[in-house]
Every structure is written in structure tokens, then in C-alpha cells.
Amino acid sequence: MADRPSTSKSASKDEGGPEKVTQLKKGTVGKRINIETNYLRLTITPPLVPNSSVSKIYMYDVYIYPPTSANRNELRLRPQRRTAFWTAVRNHYQVFGDESYLVYDDGRRLYSRSKLYPLLVDEDNPKPIENELEWDFEYTYKERPFKAFIKIIPTGSFRLTATETRHNQEQPRFLNCLLTQCLRLTEQPNLPNSQFSLNDLWFCVKRCVYRVPFDAFYEPVELGNCAVLLHGLRCDVKYDSNGRPLFNVKLASAVFAKVNLDLIDFYATVVNQAHLSEADLIRLHEYGMNDAQAQRMTDALRGLSLKTKHSNLHKKCIGLVKEHSRNYRFEHPQFGPMTVEEYFLHVYRRRLQYPYMPLVQVHPPSPLILFPMELLTISDEVQMINKRLPLNIRAKIAEQTSFLPPQYFDRIAHLLLNSTMLDNKVSSSFGLQFQQKFLQLEGRVLAKPKLYYQYAAEGLCEPANERFYFVLICLNDAYFDAIGRTVWELVKICRDKRMNIKDLSPVHHIEFGLNGNIRQLKSELQSTLKLVKEGCKPLFIVIKEDEDTNGYEAVKTTLDQQGHISQFIKKSNAIQMAGRNQSIMKSLVLKLNSKLGGLNNKVIDCHDWQKFTTTPTLIVGVDTIRAARNDDMPSVVGVTGSIDDTFARYSSGFCIFDPDEEYVPELDTLILNAIDAFAQHIKKAPKHIILLRGGLSDSQYDNVAKVEFGALGDACRRFEERYPTEFSRSNPFNPTVTYLIVSRKHSTRFKMETIPRGDRYNGNVPSGTVVDSVIAGKKDYYLCSHNGLLGTSRPAYYEMMYDTWRLTGDNLQSFMYSLCHLVGRSRLPVSIPAPLYYADLLCRRVCTYIHTEKRQNSGSLDYDSIRVEDSLKKLLYFA
Known part of the structure; x- marks a missing residue:
């Protein structure tokens, strides 16, 4: 049993x-x-630690924080942490030793081939760090001087082995970190006190690396909304069935914001989809934004880092507010009540050219911090955009990232060839060697299953037994003159496929605009259902505009909660159906039959x-x-x-x-x-x-x-x-x-x-x-x-x-x-x-x-109230 x-x-x-x-x-x-x-063979010949018979990798936790931080809040920006750490390494050789022996993840984890030593070392009898080590130092980031404290704590060690071991979970993390560091740093043998410098040609996010800027073969793809698509690589170390390491590398793509872009130009691109001429800029002196334009700007700017022109501060954007520089007043401790426009005129001697443009709010949310748009630019730091993008941009991304296998593998090879990932001093110091050819192996192709429809000359495997009426809804402005022809073609193909449709025309036709409310739609549905005869199920066909997402979600939710099967059709597809587009109609019939319980x-x-x-x-x-x-x-x-x-x-x-x-x-x-x-x-x-x-x-x-x-x-x-x-x-x-x-x-x-x-x-x-x-x-x-x-x-x-x-x-x-x-x-x-x-x-x-x-x-949400009728739970109403 x-x-x-x-x-x-x-x-x-x-x-x-x-x-x-x-x-x-x-x-x-x-x-x-x-x-x-897309795997490369990776051979590891573990190096021996000096004066030892084993190959150990030592691990340390690294904390870097500003000296003025009362709560010891660490530096959050990874590029800044990277700059600070490697500055400390160059200035303290007696602690860190050879740079090629170090692997740092730009966060808290440091790996080293040799143990680290305190600042003051007894040369006759040096002792490595046992508890923790802390000191202050200076570094330069984006041409500005900074001070910082660094604290290093030893956390253990592991053996670097040529094959996978069950209990060594740290080795894959170490190898992944090492691979990306090969691109985060570049060899500079002529630099004083250093072998490496920070590499500005690659932007690293965890295990992904992106070329910035690309060469002519990999130019950024313009996406609109001041966003560009960059290609790169995702690197992973894995193990084969025998425990031997493999280097898995695939193409990666991500969306980044343009750098150093003036917010007025950003406004022109996002709102007007074009650059502003000099005449347009002059007219803009007396104009602001309407609510719709301000919302589009807020959606595009939210979460991006902005830089001020007058002070070079970097602030993260929250969004636009309704007030502008000429009407928003605040209390200045020295000059008393004044507008934002007056403040910049008195304090910075800057006369604002666009006083009617909305003010931009930046972090932190409290106290309120506002800046005029014309004094801000998109940050000069490389920024990845992680928020949900509009549908048209996502479609363009899909188009630009679809490479057939020959092109896909060629691009990987090209990026690897033009990088130092496979051949550099750091990987060599840890005994890593890469095979330059993609891994080849044997696969099997299973026989296709025998399917019923291969033997059916017409019709479906099992048409749904439900007898149904069509109920037609035109959502917002989705109505068009040939809609009757569309419905007729759909009814005809359903009949041809032996579906049990009651009538040749829809029982009712509803035109519904979302300027009305959902209660109005529910009322119209109830009156429509009274016209449906017993023994017949209403099947709602909803014609919607192509980009009407909100209307789709509201009506679909209402119909599902009332237990009605529905099928939405984009207006563009409905027009093609009127012209007898067979592929669209056959696809619709398959969906309808599945939703009604057919096979x-x-x-x-x-x-x-x-x-x-x-x-x-x-x-x-x-x-x-x-x-x-x-x-x-x-x-x-x-x-x-x-x-x-x-x-x-x-x-x-x-x-x-x-x-x-x-x-x-x-x-x-x-x-x-x-x-x-x-x-x-x-x-x-x-x-x-x-x-x-x-x-x-x-x-x-x-x-x-x-x-x-x-x-x-x-x-x-x-x-x-x-x-x-x-x-x-x-x-x-x-x-x-x-x-x-x-x-x-x-x-x-x-x-x-x-x-x-x-x-x-x-x-x-x-x-x-x-x-x-x-x-x-x-x-x-x-x-x-x-x-x-x-x-x-x-x-x-x-x-x-x-x-x-x-x-x-x-x-x-x-x-x-x-x-x-x-x-x-x-x-x-x-x-x-x-x-x-x-x-x-x-x-x-x-x-x-x-x-x-x-x-x-808009108030408290009750997610427990979200449910569908029990009659739908045995049907594929969502298919």
C-alpha cells in the first residue's frame, strides 16, 4: 500500500x-x-593558501557608513559602496594585501584568498584579524570628497573545490560574485598602488551585467518616455550531473532611464511625444500642465533619481504637486513668507523661466521638499527602471529581445569576447579556466501524442452541451457600423462547429460607458436576462477599445461575480471579423467552447x-x-x-x-x-x-x-x-x-x-x-x-x-x-x-x-468579498 x-x-x-x-x-x-x-565548461584548479596545504577562501562582513550617521546607517548605493571599498583597499595594502586576491559583492560580503591583518602589524609575528577591525578614511565619489567608516568582521571560511560538495553552499555564491567582479573592475597595471580601477563600461545588478554605452552592434533601443533598452549578460555558476562546475550565461535586457536629461525636455518627450522648438519654449513661459499631463509626468518620474542644477543634490522623485512656483508660499526663517519663485530669485539670483509648471516633490515625504521642474535633470547615475511599463513599451521590448537561436548565441559570444570575464587576473588567481566553446550534449525528441482532432474533419472534439444566447455589449466608444456583420460571422462559425446556439442574432445590445457606474451596468444586465428564455444560458460578447484596460477589468469582474460567461473582443479584431478573418474567429470559437464546458x-x-x-x-x-x-x-x-x-x-x-x-x-x-x-x-x-x-x-x-x-x-x-x-x-x-x-x-x-x-x-x-x-x-x-x-x-x-x-x-x-x-x-x-x-x-x-x-x-479593501459564483467553478471561465 x-x-x-x-x-x-x-x-x-x-x-x-x-x-x-x-x-x-x-x-x-x-x-x-x-x-x-548556453553553458561553458568551467575548470577550477584551487590555489593553495601561502604556508598551508589547503585551498581556503576566507569570508568577511564589510560595513561602510558615513561618520555622521548616528545610527550607523550604511551607504545604500552600490556604486558608492564599491568606490569607497576599493579606495580603502588601495590605501591600506597592509590590511588587504594583493587586490587580485579579493572578491567583493558591493554589499556586505568580502571573500579573500588570504587572511586580512590589522592596520599596525608586527612584521616579525603578524596575526590576522580575529574579532573586528574598524577605521575611518576618505574617498572621492562623483568628483566630491567624502569621509566614511569601514568595519570588517571575519565570519568563517570554506574550501574551494574542483567539484560540487553537498555542504558547501557558499562556493556558488563566491563564484557568481567573482564573475561579475571581472567586469565591475578593469585591470590598470600602470596605476600607482593599484592593479585595478572601477569599470564604467559595465553596469552590474546582482548577477546581470549591461554594457554602458554599447558599441554600434549593441546600440540602446529607444522605447519612449525617456527610457532605453540595454542588452547584457546574466551569469550563473551551476553544476552538471557529476558535480563539475558549468558557467551558464544568457542574454539579459533591462530598461534604463536616460541620464542628464533636463526635466523640461523630459516633459516634451513624455507629454507631447516630440522635442519642443524655441517658439514652444517661449509659449511655455505662460502655461502649465493640465491634470492628465501632470499624471503622465508623475507616472514616468516616480522613483527616478533627480539631480538639482543649482546644488548638484541627488533626490528620488515622489511626483508632481498641483501648486506651481508662482502661487506656492512658504515661511522662510530669514525672509518671511515668500513664493518659490521669489526664494530662488533672492537666494540663488535665478529668475525662473517657467513659473507655471508644477513643482516636483522629492524624498523624504516629510518635511515637504519641492523643486521647480526647470532646475532638475534626470540623474547622471545609471538607473534601472523596475516599475510596470505601459503596454506599448512592453510590446516594443518583446520585439527587440526576440532573437532566434543563431543570433542569440552569437550575441552571447560577442559580449563575452569583448569583455574580460573569461580571461582576467582575478579569475586566474583563484584557478578558474573557461572553455571557449558552448557545451554540446544529447537530447531526445518525444513522439507527439495522438490527438482526436487529427481525425475530425469538422467541428470540435466535443461541442458544449449548453444552449446559449449571445448578449452583445459595446463598451465606451467601441461601436462601429459593421458590428452586425461581426456578430453574424461569429454566430455562423459557431453553428458550423456544431455549438448549441439558440438564435442567429443577439438577444440584446447594450452600449455602456464607464462614465456611468457599475450599478448601472448591473441594472441593465438584470433587465436583459429577463428576455432570455429558460434553458438558455447568456453568453456575453463585449466589444472594447484596444487600450481600454480599466473598462475590461470593471466589466469582466462584474460579469464573473454574477456568474456569467463572457468573451471580450478588441475593436480592431471585431472589424477584421466583419471582413471574415478566419484565424480570429476560429480562435474565438475555441475559447467559447472551453468556457462553456466543451472539449x-x-x-x-x-x-x-x-x-x-x-x-x-x-x-x-x-x-x-x-x-x-x-x-x-x-x-x-x-x-x-x-x-x-x-x-x-x-x-x-x-x-x-x-x-x-x-x-x-x-x-x-x-x-x-x-x-x-x-x-x-x-x-x-x-x-x-x-x-x-x-x-x-x-x-x-x-x-x-x-x-x-x-x-x-x-x-x-x-x-x-x-x-x-x-x-x-x-x-x-x-x-x-x-x-x-x-x-x-x-x-x-x-x-x-x-x-x-x-x-x-x-x-x-x-x-x-x-x-x-x-x-x-x-x-x-x-x-x-x-x-x-x-x-x-x-x-x-x-x-x-x-x-x-x-x-x-x-x-x-x-x-x-x-x-x-x-x-x-x-x-x-x-x-x-x-x-x-x-x-x-x-x-x-x-x-x-x-x-x-x-x-x-478607495478606503479599506475587503479582499475576502472577492469571489465568483459557484456555477463557474467547474468551468474554464477564465481561459
């Missing part, structure tokens, strides 16, 4: 829980192909398919969306569960929880509901449960898997208690359980070693490619299930954490590949299995509800 999943209170092995998977039997099925990956894709057979269909098997997908830093949003978890052996129909549930919570609080209840929905639909309890978990970073795998495996055990126990007549001590509910993590947040990319001739081949590996050797460990693998049409395909990463079913690699890989074919909105395989794909869509839909709630209720 299979091991029972442990509860959250007994998740450890000592208390009866099953052991974690240590090895997954490798797969063997599939056609063998040769693949090139679009069905697997007939694949390798070991019967293993999962002959006995009741429940597939659960769990995904989370967590709020970004400084984003006033809760976290969301979405759970989907299959309800039959087609694995194409799913029940769903979600939970909104505090972003500070590390673990999902109600996961056991959501899984219990998925088990219950499965059992009610097929009249049998599941014998096997496979949980697919997405939305995790690699540092969370172990802890989250342990807690959630316990939550799954709690759900099984509660299900058994819910049906006491069905189960007993001699007949317990005891399913086998498999817990599998699926992720696409990784840096691994593949390219065909030799690209076949023909227009269809772009260098991407074919759909169904599996790699479970060399770069994969003992219990994980990569599966590229989708067809890479644009850019370089990103395979999904699978890692098995728990398994009481004893699945093999062939079982699991073929089954996951088949699940990737079962997303209803597409006839092509997608990149992740259907349960996770739907769980991600559900999370995004819940974020829509939250945005609507925040707009409608």
Missing part, C-alpha cells in the same frame, strides 16, 4: 512522512538529437498514457502571483484540478493572502475542493494525485514543497472525514502522491547543433525535446514542449520533489508532454502543462478583480 501523504504537522521523515525523491529514473524513449546549450483537444494515446487513465488520476495545478516590491497588492494563488480522464476539463479555486506570508494559508482547502470536484464528477475518489507547482524561485523549492506536501496530506485526511461512509480503517482514502515543480524562470537555452535547411527551421529545438543528462540533475529534466516560432525557445524545467507512485522518467516526461497539448484555446502545444497554464490564467483573472476593487473602493 502506498505511503499516506504526511500532514503539515508531520511532514518530516522521522514522523512518518515519505522521503524526498533522490533520483528519477532517466528516460530512454525518443529520437536522439545533438543540442548546443477542443483530446489525447487518444501516447507512451504510457493508459497508466494515467485506467485508474482515477487527479492532476492539480498550483500557481502564485506575488506582489512586486513597493507594490500595494496582495498575493494570489490559483488552483485547478482535472475532473475526468481527458485532463482537459478543470475545476478551479483561488485565494488572496497577505504578501508577507511565505506559504499559501488555505492551500489544503483549495486542494480538498479539487479532490471533491473530481470525485463528484466521475463518482470515484482519485487513486493517484499529481500536483504541479509553479511560481516558485529555486531558493523556495525545498521549504515550500515540504509545507505544501503536508497541506496535500491534510486535504486527503479532510476528504476522508467528509465521506465517512465511503472510507474506513480497512478501506482508507490513501492515494499515491507526486509533487512536481515546474518553472520557466531559468537561464537555460537550447540550439540545434546543425540546423537543417529549409524555411521552417529557425534553429530552435523541435517540440517534445527532453534533456535529462549533463546539465540536469538526478531528479530533474528540461522539456521544450512548444514550437518556437519567435525568438529562442525557453524550455520548462521540471523537478520531482516527492513521489509515492514510483514514476519513471519515461512515464512522467511523456505524460507532461501530452498535457501541454490540452490547453483549449490552442491547437498547438504550449510551454507548460495545461493545469499550470490554467492556474496562471486564473491568477491573472483574480488580479483583475483586485484592480477593480481598488478603483471602486
Whole structure:
């Protein structure tokens, strides 16, 4: 009998829980192909510490703070910390020794090949630092002199080894830090008292490095809103299946603000989308901004560092205020009440040219600090923009970062060749050598599963049984003259696909503008539903303007909460449908059929398919969306569960929880509901449960898997208690359980070693490619299930954490590949299995509800009130 999943209170092995998977039997099925990956072989020949027989790396914590800081608040800017630290190194050789022996992460961690010594050393009998060392020093940052204190505390050491060791968690961090330091510093052998200087050609953010400025081959991409896109590299040290180190490098891209840009020019670019002429600037003397323009400026400036022209201060922007320099008055301690315009005239002898432009508020929020726009520029420091960007800019980023594999790998090679990362004095001093050629390995291409629609000449696999009416809503200004033709074409193709539509024309037509309120829409919906006959379900078709995000979220939330299926269509697509655009209409029919409970894709057979269909098997997908830093949003978890052996129909549930919570609080209840929905639909309890978990970073795998495996055990126990007549001590509910993590947040990319001739081949590996050797460990693998049409395909990463079913690699890989074919909105395989794909869509839909709630209720928000009708929970209403 299979091991029972442990509860959250007994998740450890000592208390009866099953052991974690240590090895997954490798797969063997599939056609063998040769693949090139974005990995380089890394050889480590550990150097010996002087006067010692071992190769040790010593670790120190470094604290740098201004001498005037009463609370010892450290310097926060990494470039400033870097400058201060390396200045201290150059001026105190007796403490640090050879610079090439040091690796510093621009934060608190310092690694050294040799021990550090106090300032005053007894040359006959030197003793290294044992407790801590602290002294003050001077340094220059951005041509300004500063003073600082530095405190160094030894924290331990580790052995630098040529292969991975289980207990040495510090070595990968050290190697990653060393690789980026090779670009943060540049060798300058002619400098006095130093071997290195700070490198201004590369901007480093954690493990990513970006060229600033680029050469002609990698010029910045203009994005608008005074933002540019820069390309660079992300560097990671990983280990192969034998514990040997590998250097994983991928293209990275990030959005940066332009530097030294006058805020008046910034205003012209953001608000007017053009540069201002001299005549425009003269007219601007008497004009300010309206509320809409001020809001656009605030959105573009918020969080950016600004520099004052009159004092060279750097301040972070909060936003624009309604007051301008001519009307805002404050109390000056020497001159009394005066306006901002009068203040700059009296104190700085500067006459403001644009006194009607709004004032800019900067940090800290209290006391209030305001500056005129014309006296500010965007900082001359390189600034990465981390906030959410407008849709048009995100689309341009996607276009500019989509490189096919040949170009993708060539760009990596070009950046490595034009950097000092692979050949420099620091890496050589620690015994690092890099192979100059990308790693080549063998993969397997799984056979495509046999699908039902391959044998269906027309129609869908299973058209929805629901009989429905169309209800048409035109949102805001989305109405157009040919809208009747659009509806007719949609009705016609639904009939052709054998969907059970009641009438050839919509039952009602609502034109709704958001200058009205949601209550008005609800009232119109109620009057519309009175016209719908019994036995017919209303299906709402909503035509919206292409960029109308707020309208989409408000109406979608209202319809979902009232239990209505809806499909939104952009106005541009609706116009194309009137012209009989078949691709758009077929895509819409697939979505409508899925939402109504129909079946679009069905697997007939694949390798070991019967293993999962002959006995009741429940597939659960769990995904989370967590709020970004400084984003006033809760976290969301979405759970989907299959309800039959087609694995194409799913029940769903979600939970909104505090972003500070590390673990999902109600996961056991959501899984219990998925088990219950499965059992009610097929009249049998599941014998096997496979949980697919997405939305995790690699540092969370172990802890989250342990807690959630316990939550799954709690759900099984509660299900058994819910049906006491069905189960007993001699007949317990005891399913086998498999817990599998699926992720696409990784840096691994593949390219065909030799690209076949023909227009269809772009260098991407074919759909169904599996790699479970060399770069994969003992219990994980990569599966590229989708067809890479644009850019370089990103395979999904699978890692098995728990398994009481004893699945093999062939079982699991073929089954996951088949699940990737079962997303209803597409006839092509997608990149992740259907349960996770739907769980991600559900999370995004819940974020829509939250945005609507925040707009409608400016006061305290009640997220517990966000829910949908129970009638929708067994339908893919969010697909």
C-alpha cells in the first residue's frame, strides 16, 4: 500500500512522512538529437593558501557608513559602496594585501584568498584579524570628497573545490560574485598602488551585467518616455550531473532611464511625444500642465533619481504637486513668507523661466521638499527602471529581445569576447579556466501524442452541451457600423462547429460607458436576462477599445461575480471579423467552447498514457502571483484540478493572502475542493494525485514543497472525514502522491547543433525535446514542449520533489508532454502543462478583480468579498 501523504504537522521523515525523491529514473524513449546549450565548461584548479596545504577562501562582513550617521546607517548605493571599498583597499595594502586576491559583492560580503591583518602589524609575528577591525578614511565619489567608516568582521571560511560538495553552499555564491567582479573592475597595471580601477563600461545588478554605452552592434533601443533598452549578460555558476562546475550565461535586457536629461525636455518627450522648438519654449513661459499631463509626468518620474542644477543634490522623485512656483508660499526663517519663485530669485539670483509648471516633490515625504521642474535633470547615475511599463513599451521590448537561436548565441559570444570575464587576473588567481566553446550534449525528441482532432474533419472534439444566447455589449466608444456583420460571422462559425446556439442574432445590445457606474451596468444586465428564455444560458460578447484596460477589468469582474460567461473582443479584431478573418474567429470559437464546458483537444494515446487513465488520476495545478516590491497588492494563488480522464476539463479555486506570508494559508482547502470536484464528477475518489507547482524561485523549492506536501496530506485526511461512509480503517482514502515543480524562470537555452535547411527551421529545438543528462540533475529534466516560432525557445524545467507512485522518467516526461497539448484555446502545444497554464490564467483573472476593487473602493479593501459564483467553478471561465 502506498505511503499516506504526511500532514503539515508531520511532514518530516522521522514522523512518518515519505522521503524526498533522490533520483528519477532517466528516460530512454525518443529520437536522439545533438543540442548546443548556453553553458561553458568551467575548470577550477584551487590555489593553495601561502604556508598551508589547503585551498581556503576566507569570508568577511564589510560595513561602510558615513561618520555622521548616528545610527550607523550604511551607504545604500552600490556604486558608492564599491568606490569607497576599493579606495580603502588601495590605501591600506597592509590590511588587504594583493587586490587580485579579493572578491567583493558591493554589499556586505568580502571573500579573500588570504587572511586580512590589522592596520599596525608586527612584521616579525603578524596575526590576522580575529574579532573586528574598524577605521575611518576618505574617498572621492562623483568628483566630491567624502569621509566614511569601514568595519570588517571575519565570519568563517570554506574550501574551494574542483567539484560540487553537498555542504558547501557558499562556493556558488563566491563564484557568481567573482564573475561579475571581472567586469565591475578593469585591470590598470600602470596605476600607482593599484592593479585595478572601477569599470564604467559595465553596469552590474546582482548577477546581470549591461554594457554602458554599447558599441554600434549593441546600440540602446529607444522605447519612449525617456527610457532605453540595454542588452547584457546574466551569469550563473551551476553544476552538471557529476558535480563539475558549468558557467551558464544568457542574454539579459533591462530598461534604463536616460541620464542628464533636463526635466523640461523630459516633459516634451513624455507629454507631447516630440522635442519642443524655441517658439514652444517661449509659449511655455505662460502655461502649465493640465491634470492628465501632470499624471503622465508623475507616472514616468516616480522613483527616478533627480539631480538639482543649482546644488548638484541627488533626490528620488515622489511626483508632481498641483501648486506651481508662482502661487506656492512658504515661511522662510530669514525672509518671511515668500513664493518659490521669489526664494530662488533672492537666494540663488535665478529668475525662473517657467513659473507655471508644477513643482516636483522629492524624498523624504516629510518635511515637504519641492523643486521647480526647470532646475532638475534626470540623474547622471545609471538607473534601472523596475516599475510596470505601459503596454506599448512592453510590446516594443518583446520585439527587440526576440532573437532566434543563431543570433542569440552569437550575441552571447560577442559580449563575452569583448569583455574580460573569461580571461582576467582575478579569475586566474583563484584557478578558474573557461572553455571557449558552448557545451554540446544529447537530447531526445518525444513522439507527439495522438490527438482526436487529427481525425475530425469538422467541428470540435466535443461541442458544449449548453444552449446559449449571445448578449452583445459595446463598451465606451467601441461601436462601429459593421458590428452586425461581426456578430453574424461569429454566430455562423459557431453553428458550423456544431455549438448549441439558440438564435442567429443577439438577444440584446447594450452600449455602456464607464462614465456611468457599475450599478448601472448591473441594472441593465438584470433587465436583459429577463428576455432570455429558460434553458438558455447568456453568453456575453463585449466589444472594447484596444487600450481600454480599466473598462475590461470593471466589466469582466462584474460579469464573473454574477456568474456569467463572457468573451471580450478588441475593436480592431471585431472589424477584421466583419471582413471574415478566419484565424480570429476560429480562435474565438475555441475559447467559447472551453468556457462553456466543451472539449477542443483530446489525447487518444501516447507512451504510457493508459497508466494515467485506467485508474482515477487527479492532476492539480498550483500557481502564485506575488506582489512586486513597493507594490500595494496582495498575493494570489490559483488552483485547478482535472475532473475526468481527458485532463482537459478543470475545476478551479483561488485565494488572496497577505504578501508577507511565505506559504499559501488555505492551500489544503483549495486542494480538498479539487479532490471533491473530481470525485463528484466521475463518482470515484482519485487513486493517484499529481500536483504541479509553479511560481516558485529555486531558493523556495525545498521549504515550500515540504509545507505544501503536508497541506496535500491534510486535504486527503479532510476528504476522508467528509465521506465517512465511503472510507474506513480497512478501506482508507490513501492515494499515491507526486509533487512536481515546474518553472520557466531559468537561464537555460537550447540550439540545434546543425540546423537543417529549409524555411521552417529557425534553429530552435523541435517540440517534445527532453534533456535529462549533463546539465540536469538526478531528479530533474528540461522539456521544450512548444514550437518556437519567435525568438529562442525557453524550455520548462521540471523537478520531482516527492513521489509515492514510483514514476519513471519515461512515464512522467511523456505524460507532461501530452498535457501541454490540452490547453483549449490552442491547437498547438504550449510551454507548460495545461493545469499550470490554467492556474496562471486564473491568477491573472483574480488580479483583475483586485484592480477593480481598488478603483471602486478607495478606503479599506475587503479582499475576502472577492469571489465568483459557484456555477463557474467547474468551468474554464477564465481561459
